[in-house]
Amino acid sequence: MKYTKYTCRFTKKTITAALLLLTVAFGSCKKDEPDPNEVLQDGKSVVITDLAGDTQAAMGSGTPGKEVRPFYTFLFRFRDQKQIWIRNAADSAQWLKTKDWDLAFTGPYNSEVYVNDKDYQYNPGFGGMAKSAVLLLEQSYDTVNQAPSDQTFNASEVTKIGWASSAASNGWFFYSLNTHIMQAIPNRTYAIRLPDGKYAKLQLINAYKGNPPSVTDLNWPAPYYTFKYYVQQDGSKNLQTK
DSSP states (O other): OOOOOOOOOOOHHHHHHHHHHHHHHHHHHHHHSOOTTGGGOOSSSEEEEEEEOOTTEESSSOOTTOEESOOOEEEEETTTTEEEEEOSHHHHHHHTTSSSOSEEEESGGGOEEEEOOSSSTTSTTTTSSOOOEEEEEOSOGGGOOBOOOHHHHHTOOOOOBOBOSSTTSOOSEEEOTTTOOEEEOSSOEEEEEOTTSOEEEEEEEESSTTOOSOOOOTTSOOOEEEEEEEEETTSSSBOOOO
C-alpha cells in the first residue's frame, strides 16, 4: 500500500480565522437555546425574575452559611415592584395592616403566598385596612382574558396559595417528601380582586434561581422567585394580555 505524505502549514492568520469561526459557531448554538424568562414576556404583564427571598434561612442544620430559623416574610407591591422585608415587630407594625402591599411571601422558602386581606385571621394583613380576594383558575395564564364575577370572588374559599397536597388543592406547587424539591403546577393562574377594586391575574412560576424547567439537585439555589402578573388599570375585568 502506498502512502502519500501531505504537509500542512498553519499560519497565524489561519489559526485566528479558525478560532473566529469556532467562536461564531458556539455563539450561534448559545443563541438557539431558549431563554426561559424571555418566553414569559407578552408586552403587557410585569415579569419578575429571580427575586431573592430569605436565602440566609434554613429548615435544618448542615447548610453552610445559613441559619436554622423561620424564614423572614417579604411583601410585594404590584404598582412599583417594591419588595418589603418583615424581620421584626417594628417592620410588622409599619407595614402589615396597611394597604401598601399586595402579596406576602411567607413560610418555608417564602413559598406560602397571601393576598392582602384584613378578614382572614392567619393572613399577615389580618385586622388591617385592605380587603382582597383571590381565585384559582385552572387554565394557562395567557388564556385568562376575563376576571370572574364579584359574586364568584365573594364566595372564594382560597385563603393561601402554597403547597398543593393534592391536585384538588388551591396551591401553586407540588412538593416531594422524598426529594424535597418543589415543582410548579402548570395551568394554574390566580385571579385577584385588589383593595382598590381593580382586577389582576398572577402566575407563580418558579422558586429556583434561573427559572430552570426542572430541578433534580436538592441544593439548587432557592428561594429565587419568578412570577408574572397583570393589573387592569381601567377597573374593568379585561385581563387579556395576548
